[in-house]
Amino acid sequence: MTTMAREMLRIDSIDAGYGPIAVLHQVSLSVGANESVAIIGANGAGKSTLVRAVCGLLPITAGAIRKQGAEISALPSHRRAREGIGIVLENRHLFGELSVRKNLELAEWHGLHRAVERRFTLADVVGLFPFMASRLDAAVQLLSGGEQQMVAIARALLLQPDLLVMDEPSTGLAPKVLRHIVEAVGTLRERGMSILLVEQNVALAAEVADRAYVMSLGRIVREIHPSEWAGVLDSGEVLRAYLGA
Numbered sequence: 001m002t003t004m005a006r007e008m009l010r011i012d013s014i015d016a017g018y019g020p021i022a023v024l025h026q027v028s029l030s031v032g033a034n035e036s037v038a039i040i041g042a043n044g045a046g047k048s049t050l051v052r053a054v055c056g057l058l059p060i061t062a063g064a065i066r067k068q069g070a071e072i073s074a075l076p077s078h079r080r081a082r083e084g085i086g087i088v089l090e091n092r093h094l095f096g097e098l099s100v101r102k103n104l105e106l107a108e109w110h111g112l113h114r115a116v117e118r119r120f121t122l123a124d125v126v127g128l129f130p131f132m133a134s135r136l137d138a139a140v141q142l143l144s145g146g147e148q149q150m151v152a153i154a155r156a157l158l159l160q161p162d163l164l165v166m167d168e169p170s171t172g173l174a175p176k177v178l179r180h181i182v183e184a185v186g187t188l189r190e191r192g193m194s195i196l197l198v199e200q201n202v203a204l205a206a207e208v209a210d211r212a213y214v215m216s217l218g219r220i221v222r223e224i225h226p227s228e229w230a231g232v233l234d235s236g237e238v239l240r241a242y243l244g245a
């Protein structure tokens, strides 16, 4: 009972899909408090569908989603944000014509609805992504893809989440930008943020996640425990079996 309540996120046997198209089949997983968990899997495995179900953009048709013990399956997306689920979606969903500052201030304002102990401030997120200091007044659409990804993460943090969910933040990014993001995720882990990271890049997942689940054809087919990462990377078995590598 106590372990359940302390669990940041618990997904029990959920199904979800798009109308008649069933995508997720009895997916179960958990993210502990202060834990960083990755979901890895090939294109089309259902990872983004899972993210949409967690953040309330897609209804589930079976099972339950709980945050810190409380069922949130029926809450609309904005209520889940208020319950502390911060999301960085695949295509970032920033306001391109608005400045970095305006995008962040909007989130900061929404984040005021949450009573939390250690609040992220604008200064904190600029500290996390220093490039933003000189770009606060630039329109977001003028930034590079990597810079936009960092703004999307900063915005999610200003909503004051205790669970940060990211859908493939590495997609299309240059290695150097990727390092910035990996380091920022490392800092967030040190600060005790619980993280659910969807990632096709297994080496990257191993670097930032304590544990992982492998998803294939809408099912969780394997769990990778902390001590298994090295073996998974060395043998290549998981990559061959599930990631088409």
Ligand SMILES: Nc1ncnc2c1ncn2[C@@H]1O[C@H](COP(=O)(O)OP(=O)(O)O)[C@@H](O)[C@H]1O
Binding pocket: 018, 021, 023, 041, 042, 043, 044, 045, 046, 047, 048, 049, 050
């Ligand atoms: N809006 C949608 N309508 C219908 N099918 C979709 C939609 N979005 C995704 N799918 C299907 O759901 C499956 C899983 O997609 P997705 O969750 O995006 O996978 P991943 O993120 O792992 O690449 C795919 O077969 C995809 O074609």
Ligand SMILES: [Mg+2]
Binding pocket: 047, 048, 049, 090, 167, 168
């Ligand atoms: Mg996806």
